[in-house]
Amino acid sequence: xxxxxxxxxxxxxxxxxxxxxxxxxxxxxxxxxxxxxxxxxxxxxxxxxxxxxxxxxxxxxxxxxxxxxxxxxxxxxxxxxxxxxxxxxxxxxxxxxxxxxxxxxxxxxxxxx
Amino acid sequence: xxxxxxxxxxxxxxxxxxxxxxxxxxxxxxxxxxxxxxxxxxxxxxxxxxxxxxxxxxxxxxxxxxxxxxxxxxxxxxxxxxxxxxxxxxxxxxxxxxxxxxxxxxxxxxxxxxx
Numbered sequence: 634x635x636x637x638x639x640x641x642x643x644x645x646x647x648x649x650x651x652x653x654x655x656x657x658x659x660x661x662x663x664x665x666x667x668x669x670x671x672x673x674x675x676x677x678x679x680x681x682x683x684x685x686x687x688x689x690x691x692x693x694x695x696x697x698x699x700x701x702x703x704x705x706x707x708x709x710x711x712x713x714x715x716x717x718x719x720x721x722x723x724x725x726x727x728x729x730x731x732x733x734x735x736x737x738x739x740x741x742x743x744x745x746x
Numbered sequence: 747x748x749x750x751x752x753x754x755x756x757x758x759x760x761x762x763x764x765x766x767x768x769x770x771x772x773x774x775x776x777x778x779x780x781x782x783x784x785x786x787x788x789x790x791x792x793x794x795x796x797x798x799x800x801x802x803x804x805x806x807x808x809x810x811x812x813x814x815x816x817x818x819x820x821x822x823x824x825x826x827x828x829x830x831x832x833x834x835x836x837x838x839x840x841x842x843x844x845x846x847x848x849x850x851x852x853x854x855x856x857x858x859x860x861x
Contacts, residue, residue: 637788665848667848667849667850669850669852674854675854675855676750676837676839676852676853676854676855677789677837677839677850677852678852679849679850679851682848682849722788722789724789726848733791733794733802733804733805734779734791734850735791736781736788736789736791737788738786738787738788739788
């Protein structure tokens with residue numbers, strides 16, 4: 634069955650450093666991969682989408698890589714700030730026209746001032 | 747503009763009662779999803795609506811769960827004869843058409859507690 638693995642333990646980093654979160658998957662050939670941010674008591678917020686034919690995508694301080702051979706995505710936040718502290722969810726999507734999306738459990742990031 | 751809204755924000759119910767959860771998607775969004783999120787668990791897909799097409803109900807955990815979407819807008823998730831294991835946060839999301847149709851915009855969720 635499809636499986637998504639994210640760092641189950643919280644990631645603590647110092648303010649100003651680059652945070653790197655990992656998303657690995659098995660038994661899946663996604664058409665795209667997404668990253669969402671979720672704050673306590675709130676719904677997830679869409680951040681970035683990267684398609685299977687793309688290697689890297691950037692948005693402001695965020696960078697996502699997608700390696701379909703390794704079945705892995707890395708999510709980087711550069712110059713991290715305490716306001717970046719949240720849980721980050723990885724999500725895999727299927728072919729266009731079949732919109733079911735599978736979410737990982739998320740990694741909790743804590744940026745320490 | 748207004749985002750996805752859900753009501754109620756919190757619902758406490760007794761085991762065996764029926765509950766209805768409401769979702770108002772973003773205006774113009776044709777796709778609507780329901781998910782369930784339990785403590786320490788990832789989002790569990792429940793059901794997906796897209797325009798006038800038949801919904802994808804493959805994630806509904808039992809026949810006690812049903813959902814409808816009226817007029818292609820508001821959706822209601824109904825749980826009959828609630829059980830304690832139904833306690834979770836129920837999240838609704840909608841997606842636009844076009845190039846950004848794979849992006850999901852989530853509501854704040856309804857926290858359901860079954861006592």
